Amino acid sequence: MIQPGTALPRHDFTFITDSGKTSADTQSLFASKKAVIFAVPGAFTPTCSQAHLPGFVTLADEFQRQGVALFCLSVNDAFVMRAWQQSQNAGAITMLADGDGSFTQALGLAKDTGAFGGLRARRFALVVDNGMVTQVCVEQPGKLDVSSAEAMLKLI
Known part of the structure; x- marks a missing residue:
């Protein structure tokens, strides 16, 4: 599992915007900025859609006031x-699509849900400063405590 003091692994992400398809790598996304990357097991899933992402949406202005960019990671396209x-x-949140799960695996934070969904991210959050991980917060199965928006605000 990635540890504080470690650089984010290099990875190319694809984004869909109003202008079409674009891409960026971890170096360009995280250089010269403080960020929180929070990961969810799947887009449109119950806890992710009813609590985890909404918490960050609600508090996005507070993160922005503190100079922190928000990124949501999921093994989805x-x-x-x-x-x-x-x-x-x-x-206000940049969505990181890890379609094949390779970035999540490089972080050491993947889980295999078998026939239910296959390879997914564990629920976690990272605090990143200029591409370096400074905090790693990994949830216990079925929990949303240490990686919530409120918990991340207390850490930054």
Whole structure:
């Protein structure tokens, strides 16, 4: 599992925007900024859609006031992440689609749900400063405590 003091692994992400398809890598996304990356097991799933993402949507202005960019990571494709972002009014949050789960695996934070959904991210949050991980908060199964928006605000 990734540890504080470690650089984020290099990865290329694809994004769907109003202008079409674009891409960016971890270096360009996280250089010279403080960020919180929170990961969910799946877009449109109950806890993710009813509590985890909405908490960050509600507190997005507070994170912005503190100079912290928000990123939501899920092992889903870019089209699903864009649709979820729009359905949740989450325009202030950059959605990171990890379609094949390779970034999540490189972080050491993947889980296999078998036939239910296959490879997914564990529920977690990272605090990142200029591409370096400074905090790692991993949830116990079925919990939403240490990676919530409120918990992350206390850490930054």
